[in-house]
Amino acid sequence: MVLDIVSWALLVGGGLFCIIGGVGIIRLPDFYTRTHGASITDTLGAGLMLAGLGVQTLPHFLDGDWLILVKLLAITIFLFITSPTSGHALVKAAYARGVRWDQAKTDPDAKGKE
Amino acid sequence: MSRALVTFVVLFVTWLLWSGVYEPLTIGLGVLSCAFVAWFSDRIDSESSPKTDLGFWIRLLIYLPWLLKEIVIANLEIARVICAPSLPISPQLLQVPSGPKTPMGQALYANSITLTPGTITLDLRDGTVLVHALCKGSSQGEMDRRCCAVEGTS
Numbered sequence: 001m002v003l004d005i006v007s008w009a010l011l012v013g014g015g016l017f018c019i020i021g022g023v024g025i026i027r028l029p030d031f032y033t034r035t036h037g038a039s040i041t042d043t044l045g046a047g048l049m050l051a052g053l054g055v056q057t058l059p060h061f062l063d064g065d066w067l068i069l070v071k072l073l074a075i076t077i078f079l080f081i082t083s084p085t086s087g088h089a090l091v092k093a094a095y096a097r098g099v100r101w102d103q104a105k106t107d108p109d110a111k112g113k114e
Numbered sequence: 115m116s117r118a119l120v121t122f123v124v125l126f127v128t129w130l131l132w133s134g135v136y137e138p139l140t141i142g143l144g145v146l147s148c149a150f151v152a153w154f155s156d157r158i159d160s161e162s163s164p165k166t167d168l169g170f171w172i173r174l175l176i177y178l179p180w181l182l183k184e185i186v187i188a189n190l191e192i193a194r195v196i197c198a199p200s201l202p203i204s205p206q207l208l209q210v211p212s213g214p215k216t217p218m219g220q221a222l223y224a225n226s227i228t229l230t231p232g233t234i235t236l237d238l239r240d241g242t243v244l245v246h247a248l249c250k251g252s253s254q255g256e257m258d259r260r261c262c263a264v265e266g267t268s
Contacts, residue, residue: 017193023197028196028203030205032234033203033248036232036233036234039192039229039230040189040193040196043229067134084225084235088234
């Protein structure tokens, strides 16, 4: 019961961040900034969902069936290696082909960390 | 030879974890295919593959929780920016000096930057990384320092 609540909180949270990432892809003005929206979906969105699924497997884990958890962990590791690699390949290709990055409307007063 | 052995062990553990079926036939097939791949890959790239020692992987394990924390903080920050009605962004390209010198350390640094929402690595050459940032005031300094620490002196 407690596990279900934790798991659902993680799953819904992950879904929320996926939606925010999607909203970012639509709202952000140009190609480069949109990749930042996509990286929210890739990291916290997918990460929270995988964590939620991992919590779901914990009852099976106690029964000795821990392979599912290992596989979820492997998916997480692969995802956290491949998603920055593909993101980098995309922006590098765009940059090499001369896609402008300075056309987006900017807010000079905006302050944010990273 | 020892490299091939490490490859074999990693492959075989992966095989066992993936299959979950522990019968003589599947284990035998696993030994055969893992040995073949280990022998094969040892022949392919004995020169070009990056050199790492055990210490690197241990230091990497210590680095990862910090990176995870940074990713969560940056996620919340960028999510807040995206959801704000005024969309307070100021995209910019930054030339950041890169501390890590080995291919493995540079890959770790560049991937860490890209993995953190709000910053993405465009290019890496001549000891500097070209970074596209969504907002002002990115704090790359500590990540650079920590990646150097993971890299070590080897």
